[in-house]
Amino acid sequence: MTAPLETPTIVEPDIDETVEVARPWVVVVWNDPVNLMSYVVYVFQKLFGYSKEKATKLMLDVHHKGKAAVSSGTREQAETDVSRLHAHGLWATMERD
Amino acid sequence: VPRAPFRRNRSGGFDVVLAPGEAAVLTRLCEELTTLLADDEPPGDQGDPVLERLFPRAYLDPTEEEAESEWQRLVHGDLVDGRRRALATVEGTLAGAELRRGRYELMLSAEQAEAWLAVINDARLALGARLEVTEDMDLSGLDPDDPDTAPFAVYWWLGVLEESLVDVLSGSS
Numbered sequence: 642m643t644a645p646l647e648t649p650t651i652v653e654p655d656i657d658e659t660v661e662v663a664r665p666w667v668v669v670v671w672n673d674p675v676n677l678m679s680y681v682v683y684v685f686q687k688l689f690g691y692s693k694e695k696a697t698k699l700m701l702d703v704h705h706k707g708k709a710a711v712s713s714g715t716r717e718q719a720e721t722d723v724s725r726l727h728a729h730g731l732w733a734t735m736e737r738d
Numbered sequence: 739v740p741r742a743p744f745r746r747n748r749s750g751g752f753d754v755v756l757a758p759g760e761a762a763v764l765t766r767l768c769e770e771l772t773t774l775l776a777d778d779e780p781p782g783d784q785g786d787p788v789l790e791r792l793f794p795r796a797y798l799d800p801t802e803e804e805a806e807s808e809w810q811r812l813v814h815g816d817l818v819d820g821r822r823r824a825l826a827t828v829e830g831t832l833a834g835a836e837l838r839r840g841r842y843e844l845m846l847s848a849e850q851a852e853a854w855l856a857v858i859n860d861a862r863l864a865l866g867a868r869l870e871v872t873e874d875m876d877l878s879g880l881d882p883d884d885p886d887t888a889p890f891a892v893y894w895w896l897g898v899l900e901e902s903l904v905d906v907l908s909g910s911s
Contacts, residue, residue: 673791674873675866677897679904680859686908716805723796724813728820730859732791734798 666719668712671732672703684729685711688722713738742902744851752846752906754835754854760899761832761842763892767861768829774864775821780810791867792860793817821860827853851907858900865893 670681678700685696689712702709711733712722719735726733743760745753756764774788781789793814797806827850835842846854869889871877877894880887 674871675791675863676859677900677904679901679908680855683904683908720796720809720813724809724817727794727796727813728817729856730792730863732794733796734794735796736798 665713665738666716666735667710667738668719668722668726668733668735669708670699670703670711670726671708671734673732676731678704681731684726684731688725688729742905743899744902744906746906746909747845750848752848752851752903754842754844754846756835756842758837758840758842760895761835763895764828765832767865767892767896768825768832768857771821771825771857771860771864775818775825778815778818780814787870788864788867791863792821821856824853824856824860828857848907851903855900855903855907858896858903862893862896862900865889865896869893 681700681703682693682696685691685699686693689696691699699709699711711726713719714722716735723733723735741755743754743756745755747753774792781793795806796809797803831844831846831850831854832842835844837843865871871890871893875890877890880891880894882888882891882895
């Protein structure tokens with residue numbers, strides 16, 4: 642399925658903004674053998690305001706698939722989320738989407 | 739059924755009941771964590787699995803080394819301070835516990851209970867990294883008096899304690 646081509650309108654992009662929008666950063670939480678499942682759910686709810694259902698689904702993804710993307714945003718937002726997760730003892734890293 | 743160590747009380751806080759041996763173990767774990775957190779500098783590549791677990795990298799990508807160092811420089815002090823504050827709260831509240839009928843009783847505010855959760859979780863992380871525990875280890879029913887299994891028994895007990903605390907903080911009991 643291909644959309645018909647339109648004549649592109651050239652707009653001078655703001656380089657930094659384009660980079661951030663095109664490649665947001667993703668915060669990934671990795672499975673570890675120590676953290677309790679109930680604790681991980683509690684932390685996801687507390688830090689991100691997720692519902693119990695969403696927090697539980699993310700926790701189960703971490704548990705079964707080894708990792709889950711829990712938030713995304715600019716580099717600064719991702720760095721903040723990673724440090725909050727580390728403060729709560731979760732093993733989190735960040736990467737470009 | 740043994741009493742849960744943590745219970746929500748009517749004033750919005752939490753009641754804690756610990757056996758004297760349990761209070762002593764917690765006090766010792768606080769001392770060990772305090773020693774572990776004595777250094778203000780990021781752990782770097784010291785090869786210490788416990789410090790690496792408590793202070794992991796933010797960037798997996800090795801080409802982001804500069805961003806990683808900058809991030810460590812910015813947040814490491816706050817991460818250490820947060821952990822030290824939580825430890826001070828747990829040590830202070832433990833020191834104020836009252837011995838009644840052979841058990842230590844104390845009350846925690848919601849904020850203090852969060853500090854307890856942070857410290858118990860850090861203690862499990864540190865112990866788990868040192869003992870190299872795996873997910874499929876069955877650590878229930880170990881003899882806490884056997885020197886070979888005692889650290890694993892402590893690790894297992896911390897899990898029971900933490901489950902109880904998460905349970906009351908989540909409001910499900």
